[in-house]
Every structure is written in structure tokens, then in C-alpha cells.
Amino acid sequence: MSAPLIDIRGLHVSLPPGSDRPYAVENLSMTLAPGEIVCVVGESGSGKSLTARAMMGLLPEPRVRASKGQILFAGQDLLTLTRAERRRLCGEQLSMVFQEPMTALNPLMTVGRQIEEVLIVHSDLGPAERRERILALLAEVQLPDPPRIMASFPHQLSGGQRQRAMIAMALIMDPKVLVADEPTTALDVTTQAQILRLIRELQDRHGTGVMFITHDFGVVAEIADRIVVMQHGRVIETGEADQILNRPEAPYTRALIRAIPSLTPRPRARAEARGLMKVDGLTKTYRMGGWPAKTREVHAVRDVDFTLRRGETLGIVGESGSGKSTVARMLVRLIQPDAGVIDLDGIDLAGLSKAALKPYRRRVQMVFQDPYASLNPRRRVGDIIAEGPVTQGAPHAKAQARARELLGLVGLKPDMAERYPHEFSGGQRQRIGLARALAMDPEVLVADEPVSALDVSVQAQVLELLAEIRERLGLSIVFITHDLRVAAQVCDTIAVMSKGEIVEHGPVADVFADPQHAYTRELLASIPGREWQIPELAEAASA
Amino acid sequence: MNELSETLPQGAAPGRLARLARLWRLFARNRAALFGLAILAGVVALAAIAPVLYPESPFSLAGRPMSPPFGDWLFGTDTLGRDVMAGIAHGARTSLMIGLVATLVAVVFGTTMGALAGYYGGWIDDLLMRITEVFQTIPSFVFAILLVAIMSPSIQSIVIAIAVVSWPALARLVRGEFLSLRNREFVQANVLMGMPDWKIILVQILPNALSPIIVAGSLMVATAILIESGLSFLGLGDPNVMSWGFQVGAGRTVLRRAWWICTFPGFAILLTVLAINLVGEGLNDALNPRLREGKA
């Protein structure tokens, strides 16, 4: 192996006094060689992002600062450089790509101008040469019509295009090191696959050393040469990609990998053949704009049909903007459909007036995505769960007693009913949200991305709980997700949505094994790490 | 299993009392806010004991007209020989009272409008916000003058006029809060329970929107006092009640010979408004910890 480009030795990043721990990053050592991709993986709070920022000198000093250790770049300790010396390196030798390309770009400046700035600061090229170089690079990151992109403002581009422009901006000076902080997390899976491929290609062509920060082992499997696993600010395990992915040693790494849902659908017991909820011709159209501009019609959902059988979990998968969330909200009548029937045991929920709907509300309940927004911060957990039954007419004391019971059912302690939501972690909040839905004794549970905001380990626990409760209470579930791995593990049948329509629908094993629609095939091919067979790891005895 | 357990958020603070105590600590960290609170307490105390200190009507003649300050009378006497300090003490009652009542009326009305617009959206929002926009377009102080002139000057007409020109800003603020809270998932969960709208608005959303309302309301008291003083300066104050603006207006013509008649009541307005603004900002810092980060 050639001499490392970056050699981090015993790095400590200290947090301000009063934080829950003294160091965000503690005694971290790692290296990055030219032409290699090192993935730093960890869950939230592992310190992976702060490590990246420390390298780029972007820590929110003086509150958070690199207090001990060295970051050697070409033999020079970056931490001892003056601000001016550091600025000369940043953008030229070391550059960075961020997670959210929308907010990471200045909304009032054209993309071309923002890229050009790097050249103005770090080179002495004239305007014509700068333009030429930018156009060439925009073409290299496979953006269509580079002159148009150059003159565009960030909001005029799609998410994928914005991230390509960010990458172009980072690579314009042909840096030796590229730090990528979750660069594909905000993107859809098909776009993610393209961006990963692009980073691979460019890195290969230019011999750049890439430090790639991610929480997603699928992405790691796709792109990493070497892997650094972090937890609570410490390095847990370092090694070659093949070794960590297939023969991990540290208990934490093993547990993390065990928590990743496999792409092989789980064999399913046959659901009852009788349909419970029949959806027919569900449609929602939004009208945008208006006089004097032309009214644009956006078909959020168009003519969606499906049947949910008793005891079954039906997955609705799709990318952002596919209409899957709109379908979920129409099923519970948070959104009024423009047309179509939602037949629940012979009653058309779509056609009921608000007042007539009230007694039927109970039967279809929802579990929400955001663990922080889904619980009222000003109410006690017990009240949050009991509110539903009380609204439906149950006596207060009885509803409170039931709330405590339900807390036990979802794996929390009954006496937690007295606490407020901010005292709970994300996973616990999702459990409370589930208890709130169950308090209504629903027959159908609509789960809208219930685990997508959670870390993978917590995600596994919540999914397990959901499966257990479904069995126990005989629930039928409509499960909305963008994550095909989760869908494979949770669902019996899936419906693939694209641009407001269901393009393919069938038992999950059939769809995964033999996708019929071109879009489904593209979706499946884009799953990061699809070729990596997750090893069967025994539960570590020493945990 | 244990290596995968999540870390729990620290420093859980249940209970209303504990929350208030924490709020006070955050507020007290801001020294300017404490300073404002002290001045405000002084003004309130002055207003409270004014009838004891100066039992006579502040309009009654105390002595020789235009006596200079720091002699027999702390702040001198005005053109008719009225004690300026007595006027300031009684004026404090007027200013605080009008400021508080007008703000209260404006907050109740503005919150109602904003909450309905933000919660229901659609044509209700369009209509209510169009009405708000009309009231925001009308030059507010001119409108207040007109209202008081038409209703003839009195405490009630001044309160009404100030409330009428103050509510739109609050309605916009509350609408914004409701608009964002209304789309929170916990509100959607309440809808799914079949909870009636009034209960969602009052019990679920309003408590979450209270912090900005309190902050805006406290700053509004300051503005209301400024508007009141402006009105009474122009001679539109209640003729039966002493007020700071009236004192300044009355001393205007003799500015050349008796500077103190205008100066001290005006200074009282400045101090009071400044104090309320400081307290309002302190409240803002304590209630929205996010914004404090930049100053730390």
C-alpha cells in the first residue's frame, strides 16, 4: 500500500461542558490512501460526521473543537495550520460533498457561479478558461446540457442534478481527498445508485482518496474498499471491506449487520382469502398555479386499485413523489379522494361525510413516520394514548388503564404514561405512536414509513414488534415504504407505485424474483448492496 | 442486545413547576432582561402608589407655573402650574392600563383569526388573510387617529383603536404557527381519533403555539404604549385622564423656556417601552432556546 494521504492519529473532538459526553470523537485513528474509498459507518451520534468536519476545519468552534490528536495530510498536521493556510488547502487539495444539496447550495447564486468561485479563489485562470473547465466538468458528471445547468439556480434542478453539481464543485480543482458526508441519503434509490456509480468512476479516473460517511451498510457494500465502524465516538472495528462485511469480529458490528433486513423475502403463512378492504379507482389530482398563468394539474394518485386481505401486510413501495403517502392519507381520510371507493366490509369510507365517518375512524388507524412530530410535546404519554378512546366515548379512567396496558404491549413500562414525549428516544416514540393507534382497536393499520427515521438496529426492533402485534391482534397492515429491504421482510404482497400509479402488484416473493415492469426492475437493480449476501451471524455470546 | 440500545435524551424535566423554574433560570441568564424587569417593576410600583403619593388630581394646580425642576417640585411644574411628577405617576397608570388592555383585546382577536385561518386553510384562510391584508395596508397610526376622532377621545375609544390596528400582525404570526403545526403528524393522529376541531385547536395546537404569542404579545404592549402616547400628544387622549403623551404635547409650545415639561414625561415613555422590550426579548430567549445558540 502506498503512503497514506490522510493519517488521523488519536483525534479527540470535545463537546461543550454540559453535554451528555465529554468527547464527540474519542481517540480516533485511521488512514486514507490515494485512490481508495474508506467508508466510515455508524448510527446517529457515532461521531462520523464530526470526524469529517474536523478534517475540513468545519467544526462549530469554539464550542466543538478538535482538542487532541493529529490529522496529517502529506505530512502536515492540519490542526496546527493557520486559518489562511487551511483555506488554501480546502477546496483545492481537500474538498467535500454534503448530504442535502438543496440547502448546501446558495439559493440566490447560479450553479455555474458557485463552481466558478472555487476557480477564482484557487487558480489564476481567466474567465473563458474557467467557463470551459466548468462546462467540461459538468459534462463529466453527466449533467445534460451543461450551459443551461451553469446558468440555472439550485431550485431549478432536480435533487440528483443538484448533487451532481455539488460533486462537480468539489472536483473542479482535482483534489487529492474528497470527503463525502452521506451524499446519497437525501436521494431516491435510483438516483442514489447513479450517484454512487458516478463517485466510483470519477474517483477511479482521478485517483482521488474518498472518505465516505454513511449509515447504510448497503451503500458500504456497494462502494467501500476499507471500512471504519464507529459507535459513540469511538472506532469499533477497522478492516478491508470483504472482512468487515462478511466476517465481522466486533460484537457491535455483528449486531449491526444482523439488523439489516435481508433482500430474500421471508416465507409467509397464507393470509385469509377474504378481502377486508377493497380500494377501487382511487384518484387525487392537485391543481397548481392559476390565473393568469396556466393551471397545471398534478396527478398525485391516479386510478389505484388493490385489495387488502384479512391478516395480510400489503406493502406500497415507491420513490418520493410516487403518490404512496397520498394513498396512505386517503385510506384514513386525512386527504379527501377526488374519485374512487374505499370499501371496508361493505362500507365506502371514501363516500362518507365527516360526521358519518366518525364512528368508522376507529377501524382504520395510522402509524406515522416522524417520531418527533407524531407526539404532542405538551401532553403526557398516557393522555396521548387515551385521547382516542375518550374521544370515541370511553370513560376516562378506563382509557387510562388501557393506555398503561398498551404501553406494556409495545415493550415499554406502564408507569411511563406519566412522562412527556421528550423523555423518550426515537424508537420508543414510535412504540408510543403504535400504542396510540392500537388504543382505537383498529382492524386496519396504515403504517407510513414507520421506521425510515430510525437507526437500523432500532428499526429491526420496531419491525419485529409490529410483526408480533400483527400476529397477536390479527391486524391487517398497509405498509408504506421506500426501502425495498424492509418491504421484503415485512410484506406479504407489494404494490409498486410510480408517478401516481401502481405499475406492478403481486406476492412479494414473485415480484422480487421475477419483476414484470421495467420500473420495478430498475428499482430492484438500484438497491445498494444487492449483490452482498448478508452473512448468517450467530448472536454474540459476549454481548 | 445491549450494544444496540439507543441513548436516552438527558435532563428530563417533568412537571409544570420545574418547567417554570427552568424558564426563570434561562430568563435570568440574560442580564439586560433582568434590568428591564427591574425598571418595569419600578414603573408598575409607581403606578400602584400614585394615588397615595399624589392624592390630588394630577390636573390640579400645585404652584407657580413653569417652576424649574429639582426645586420645590422634583420635575418642575408646567405652563399651568401642574406638578410634572404627579402627572408622570398618574400617567404611568394610564399607559400601562391602556397598553395591557389593548394588547389583550388584540391578542384574543388576532389569535382567533390566525388560528382559524391556519387550521382550516382553503377559502377560510384566503378570506381571513385578505381581511388581515386590508388592515395591514391601511396606515395604522392614521387609522387610529381617524377611529379616535370619529368615536371621540376616551379610554375606550383609544383601546379599541389600538387593538384594531394591532391585531393583524398577531393574526399573521398565529396563522404561520398553526399552518406548520396543523401538518404535524400528532395533529393528524388527533383527526384520526375523530376529535372535534375546536378541541384540536384549543387543546392540542394552541399550547404549542403559545411561546411566540406570549413574546409577540409582550412586545405589543410596548408598541401600544407608543401609539397611545402619540395619540395623546396630538391631543386625542382622554381629556379626563392624565397621560405622558398629553404632558409632552402640552409643554411643546414653551419648549424654549421650559424644556423640562416635555423632557421628563418623554423619558418616562422611553424607559417604560425600553423595559418592556427588554423583558420581551428575555422571554423570547427563554422560550425559544434555539435562537440563543448564536449568542453563546
Next chain:
Amino acid sequence: MTGRLALILRRVVQAIPILLAIVIINFLLLKLAPGDAADVLAGEAGSATPEYMAELRAKFGLDQPVPLQLAQYVGRVLMLDFGYSFRHEMPVIDLILARLGPTLILMVTTIVIAVGSGVLLGLLAATGLNTWRDNLISILALVSYATPLFWVGLMLIVVFSINLGWFPTSGMEEVAAFHTGWDRVWDIAHHLVLPAVTLSLFYLALYTRLMRASMLEQAGMDYVVTARAKGLSERRITFRHVLRNALLPVVTMAGVQVSSLIGGSVIVETVFGWPGLGQLAFESLFARDLNLLMGIFLLSAMLVLVVNLAVDILYTFLDPRIEAR
């Protein structure tokens, strides 16, 4: 380009119902006021017989049903016929137009001073966060923000006119001097200093505080981190990136504040005897010349509508995202 045109067109059309609503409010206030035009006119004449009163009412259309009166009133106002001032024995619109000029001079000067120095001071405070510079500016802004306009005006007169004798105490120009050309401009500017400073002070404080807060908010944005990662100097980041983004809320606020500025000019013009609309409003208040007061009110509301429209259009040039919506 078409997007911008469509947007402007939509704004213009949206302004129409607002204008109409303001006219209706005006009409209702007129109805609410004690006495009608006939009473006023009769009062002017000293005494009048009931027959004469009825004749007057018929002449002014006051004997017709209220909705019809409203329609006629709206029609008249849209033709810029604001009625007749019996006090001045002139049409209201002529009186107003004669006084509009001085008010516009005062307001434009004030806006330029307030926005200009407010932005500058806010920038200075934000770039020297928590230094003495920031503290000084913040304290000055805080105090100015709490000071009643009329009091500032009077105190400035005490110091700069009475004691130092630098500036005249009132008026817009030395009428008796019959200055012409640049002499006159200079004379007016000399008279303008104190009123403009008085009126700007409050708004200057407002914009300073807003600009400072806006700069700090923008400085915490992700794109600033990106700019830093590109190796740009703090200076370049502040001026090329943060400043422009931070200006947007200031522009919005400048538009909103025009309506309150008109109120402030009533006070300042009264204090300094500035012969503008504000002083006219003050005079009409005491002459109980309601028609005139209403006319001023209506015209100033229209002025606000026009300025808001102008700010909206300006905004489309400052923020490229507007067109997208």
C-alpha cells in the same frame, strides 16, 4: 420572463379587492361619524331651516338608500373625487396634491437613511458579533426603538435648534427669502435634516436589528459551510453569500413599514411644521374637517398599496425562487 409578468399581473389584480375594501371601510367610517355633510355645511352657515337641510341632503344624495350611496361613493373615489373641504373651500384632492410633494420628500429621504444605515449598522454588528462594536450598535438600536418620535423631535429641536442654532426649528423653507434654483434645494435640505433624522431613527433601529438577526441566521445556513469548505475567505463569504440572502427579509420589512411610516410622518410633520400631508391631517383633525381627513387616509392607503406592489416586483429580481411558485 413570462413567469415574472404573470406574477406582477396577479399581484395587481389581487390589489383591487383590497383597494375596494379600504374604500368601503372609509365609507362606513363616514357613516359612523356623528353628523353628515349637510350638518357640517349647515353648521358652517350658522343656522339652516329643515327645508334647506333636506335640499342639501338631496343634493349630496344623502336621502338615497345606503347601498346606492356606497356605489356612488366608490365610483367617485375611483375617479379620485374625494369630496369637498368646506373649511378650505376647495376640493379635497387639490388640497392633498398640493401637500403630497413635501411628504414624499420627507418619506423618501427617511427610507433611504433608515434602510441604508440600518443595513450598514446591522452588518457591522453581525460581523463583529459580541465585540464592543456589536454591543454599542445593539444598545443604540434598542434605545432608539423605544423612543417616541415626537419626543426625539422635540429633544433635537432643544439641542440643535435652540441651543446650538444649527438647524431651523420648523417649516420646509425660508419662504420670505424667495430662494430659487440650487439655493432653494439647499434651503430645503437644511430644513429637512431634523425631521428626516427624527423619522428615520425608529426605522433605522428596526432595520439594524432585523439585519443583524438576519445575518446571524444566514451565517448558520448549510451553504455557508459549503462556502467555507471551498476555501473562501470569511470576507468573501459574508459579502458574496450571506449579505444577499440576509437582505431579503429587510426588503420585505421595508415594504411593510411604509404604512407605519405615514403614521410617523403625521407626528414628525406636526412637530416640525413640515407642510405635508401629515400636518394637513393634524389641521383637519382640529378643524373637524372629516372629508379632508378621510381623503388623506384614503390616499395614503393607496400609496401603501403602490409601494407594496413595487416591493413585490423588486423582490422578483432579488429572489430567483419567486418565479418558480
